[in-house]
Amino acid sequence: MSDTQANRPGNVEHESGPDAVLRALADPHRRQMLELVRSHELAAGQIAAHFDITQQAVSQHLRLLMRAGLLSERREGTRRLYALRPESLEPVRTVLADLWPDALLRLKQVVEQNKNQKKEERKRP
Helix, strand or coil, X not given: CCHHHHCCCCXXXXXCCHHHHHHHHCCHHHHHHHHHCCCCCEEXXXXXXXXXXXXXXXXXXXXXXXXXXXXXXXXXXXXXXXXXXXXXXXXXXXXHHHXXXXXXXXXXXXXXXXXXXXXXXXXXX
């Protein structure tokens, strides 16, 4: 797809993997947009109403979120409705799990140790 085609509405090239998702999540406006569409679809105008930035800036953020695979877009007449694609966060979860297995294991051990200590304390008269 040429650069001209990629910039046209409706022609969104997807970047894949955790790097694209992390880049998209780096901006606080984009994170807030994802929160807004987490549980239900919203039109671009409804999303824009929550921000003190231009409609064009909101549209650019939405396009970047779509390129990262974080949003789905559904057209309803002239409106574009956006929703979070929760499965798109899986690559980031995988990266984080790979980075922190020892920390998670240590946390599990501490929790289990505390649980066992409380059991022992209850047994004492």
